[in-house]
Amino acid sequence: MSQKLAIGKLAILLASLSEEELAGFRPALQEVKYCQGKVGSMNMQKVISAVETAAKRNELIQDHLYRETHSLYHAILEGIEGVTRGKPAIGEMSRTVGLRFAIVRGRPYNEPQEGEWIAVAFYGTIGAPVKGAEHETVGLGINHI
Template sequence: MTQKLRIGKIATLLAMLEEQERASYSSLLQDVQCCEGKVGSMDMQKVISAVETAVKRSGLIQDGIYRETHALYHAILEGLEGITRGQWAIGEMMRTVGLRFAVVRGEPYVDSGEGEWIAVAFYGTIGAPIKGLEHETVGLGVNHI
């Protein structure tokens, strides 16, 4: 069950790298599907919805297939747990996030029987809703489809 792709690493790099930094990493994207986006909010549901909407619009998952939506949802929640340090709240705790996200879908294992997996990475800032009082944060969630 050796891994052939590190979809979590790829997602994290995509979320963290600026556009001009990405050129040297383009070879990592050959065997995966991905989409990216940005979201800023004090509402956790808006963050979840932004990722889900971007993924569905890009065709990364099939909207009518429950297991794909379910896998995405759990990967999002796992990534947000890292962002919020296990306290699943932002606005309720008077904090806001400004995040870039990347979602990567692929077959990370050599054995094709292991199927496809999805990784959701977030990178950005979290903090009090006062400009300049936020700090960096990162989160990653990986789930099987």
């Protein structure tokens, strides 16, 4: 099984690059469904909800199908672990995040039986809730649907 489409790489690029910087990747984006968004909070549930809402509004998942919602949830949690360096907590630890996120759904393998996968990428800042006390962070989660 060779990989034909790097949905994780596309998600990271969508979350972190400007519209100008993304111009060269437009052909690859035609092969996937995707959306982008922003969230800033000290509340982890708000971060999760922002991504779930974007995925549903942009029809990347069908919320009446448990496997799709479940797959998205696990991709979100995996991405958050990257953002928070393995400790999925923000407000409880007096940290805040300001994140751009991207969700990409596609078929990363040549074999049709491998099905669709979903990637969630975060890029932004994390730190103490004091302006200027934050640093860059990134996280990526990928799960099969």
